[in-house]
Amino acid sequence: MKKDEAIIIVIETIKKLTDEQIIAERNTKIINDNPIIDSMKLIEICIELEDIAEEHGFNFDWTSEATMSNTRSMFRDVNSLSEEFAKQSENKK
Amino acid sequence: MIIITGASKGLGKAIAKNLIQKDKKVLGLSRTNNNADFDILKCDISNYESIKEVCKYIKNKKFSIEAIINAAGIASMNLALTTSKKSTEQIINTNLLGTIYSCQLFTPFLIRRGSGSIINFSTIAVKLALKGESIYSASKSGIETFSRCFAREVSDFKIRVNCIAPGPIKTDLLRGISDDKIANILKQQVTQKQFEISDVCNIVEVLLDEKSESINGQIIRIGGA
Secondary structure: OOOOHHHHHHHHHHHHHHHOOOOOOOOEEEEOOOOOOOOOHHHHHHHHHHHHHOOOOOOOOOOOOOOOOOOOOOOHHHHHHHHHHHHHHHHOO | OOOEEEOOHHHHHHHHHHHHHHHOOOOEEEEEOOOOOOEEEEEEOOHHHHHHHHHHHHHHOOOOOEEEOOOOOOOOOOOOHHOOOOHHHHHHHHHHHHHHHHHHHHHHHHHHHHHHHEEEEHHHHHHHOOOHHHHHHHHHHHHHHHHHHHHHHHHHEEEEEEEEEEEOOOOHHHHOOHHHHHHHHHHHHHOOOOOOOHHHHHHHHHHHHHHOOOOOOOEEEEOOO
């Protein structure tokens, strides 16, 4: 999966799970100082991405040592989450 | 469907059979093969990958999971100083890590469903700080704290996490414990009697019932302590 495709998936997932309240962009922060979503919504997004990953034939592992890190977390922003999603799709082929 | 770990014997098996009698669908998990007359999948809950395999099975079968009952556990009545490294690791890995892994990996199924109940198991020994149960109690004490914190983490998903802490219930785990020791424990309970597996099954039913919506993050000590 190309990163651009992953970005579209992540943005659409956020849009869907926030009832279109949040229209995220590539650089939208997810869990940083001013998070756009709470932890509950973050879990919902992860579960949705896990299901989408399965439809694309790979497992999306959203556990990480650095989930809450502002500098290393895959959940920093839409870009980093999409990058990780695309990376896992390539690694697990 | 209700997932029950440790379903091939003891408390887990009794709970499974009781729920099946009440027309509940049960998916039992057990490390060992068995002769149970209900569905049991082989799974070592102390092994993260083993649980992930069960998750794949559940997804493939498109089961809707409404509850998780973490009844798998091993006991070892032994002084901490005379317990081997291997036994220590087995107790912590199965009781504490197994419960945590199960909650981590199975809870997303409850979230997808929109609600659910998780029941973990502790022991009255935690409250009574019994001599000869340091490591076992430490593993169960960890389960109690994990359950209380985890309940807060998932309550917004309409998932309740509670813990049942039985006293000396008549199961295989009591094998080798003298009558005197059991009597001594019973004396320290609020209700000084030895409860039965059926009493535990009753509490499980209560906690599974949606009428128990207000019971969350609780440690229910059977007999009281």
